[in-house]
Amino acid sequence: MAVCGATLAAARRGPARRTLWQIDPAACVQCGLCATSCVLPVSAVKCVHNFAMCGYCRLCFGYFEADAPALNAGAENQMCPTGAIQRRFVEDPYHEYTIREDLCIGCGRCVKGCTDFGNGSLYLQVRHDVCVHCEECAIATVCPTQAFRRVPADDPYLRKGAAGEGT
């Protein structure tokens, strides 16, 4: 009885809907554990792109390996292990980079390149159409930077560039 009462009292303070897990891009350092620690065979964490921050660089630090032999779409030149980034010429010298989420495994290699040397327009987020919404996110239990936190289900992303969120 007491259990029921206390639970109800606690629930009255809380939100109606379940909370979900999300990555704070300001805290994440792209350690790579997101790709390997999710309970799903292919992680629910994906790279997302804030085009408003992107420099559309010809030499993208997220797209090209630092020691790329040539600046073309050859697999040996690409940072992404699965070739999930699509590079499209827009106009000289600009290129557009889009993420194919069906291929992305959330390893964060591109994000690291872009954050360390570029504008930081690529970042990692839990995609809620893929995530199964574990009560305790398996990645959050290993994330060394405590970048994971619970967010309301009605607004479940921590967008880069949005007011108050990571820059």
Add this chain to the structure above:
Amino acid sequence: MRPLRTILPSLATAFAAQASDRFPKPDFEAAYQPPAEVWPGAGTALGEAIDVALLAAALGLAAHLALGRRSRRGIAVLSVVCLAYFGFWRRGCLCAVGAIQPVAEALFRGTELPLATAAIFLLPLIFALFFGRVFCAAVCPLGAIQDLVAWRPQRLSRWLASPLTLVPPIYLALALLLAGTGSAYVICRFDPFVPLFRLSGNLHGILAGICLLLLGVVLARPYCRFLCPYGVLLGWFSRFSWRHLTITPEECIRCRLCAESCPFDAILPPQPAAAPEPLPTAVRRLGRILVACPLIVLAGGWGFARAGIPLARLHSDTRLLEQIALEEAGMAVPSVESDAFRRSGRLPDELRQSVAGRRRALGRGGWWVGMAVGVVFAARLLGASVRRRRDGYEPDRLHCLSCGRCFRACPVEHARLRRKAATEE
């Protein structure tokens, strides 16, 4: 000239400060529209309300099948449906068993408790208070998957079974302690069946699930009986339930067939009223119990407070601090985690504080939950020493999972159904 070593860091900070505009935004000549950003949502509030309503409906149906219709077949069918929906379709995360943990965290740490989670936690308990453990009978997917494989259940001898039934309260207390201190959700982390529902997860989890199912062939529902922490709560509510499933609504002829049919050993034999005990023996017995009870309570508190130290390692901060200490002592090479930690800008002091705080909370909380476990065990001891009269075979409300297997075994019940069929014709 300043050495490069001293310039580089300041250069790096200058560089980092401008991270978002190292490269100017382009001025496109042609009209260019960047691709639209997509932010897939996670269901709707209505969807969540429907989930809760489905759970309530399933519970209602289970109660009707177990207490009203008295149909084992109905219960079995409903349990398969619930296994398919709540287990394999929803992949196990609409789970009252795991919901213990956010509730504990909200109660002990003041975190937010979503209404949907509270409802999922409370509904089966409320039904248990009215009708017994009908959740276990037909709704819980963890129970249903074990029920399906219980082909050749063997009876466990008493000396093995009774100590094993002490495990679930311990597990419950650990789960409360670890969730209540924000250390870990152990019920989820060590859930043996959810990896099977999702067909993914770590290999250990999947193997544990398969082993438990294999064991479940000869030992019916091992997780339910000897591990499940939620089953403890359900049992307590069911113990005082308003109504409960009966083996037959008519008078028991003490044939013992039902007790043999119950794969969970949850049927209590008839028991004559206790013979009056000579006063001195009774006093001595009472004295022994009264001495034992506080000792059990203290031992529980002490044991749990001690357990907090190794358990703290379930939290990543503790592991990280240990790893960093090893590295500083030159006994380990940097790991992915410690490398990320150093790049994150979090200070080792912050880590030390978080770990020390958690240790303290685990120690303090350990005393409380440990003593609570002690009280539960002491209550069992007291309960075992009072003999209550029972006229016929009865389901043990604490452990009966309301599966309805005993209906078919009872000859009185067969006769009743035949009579009923005859009058209906």
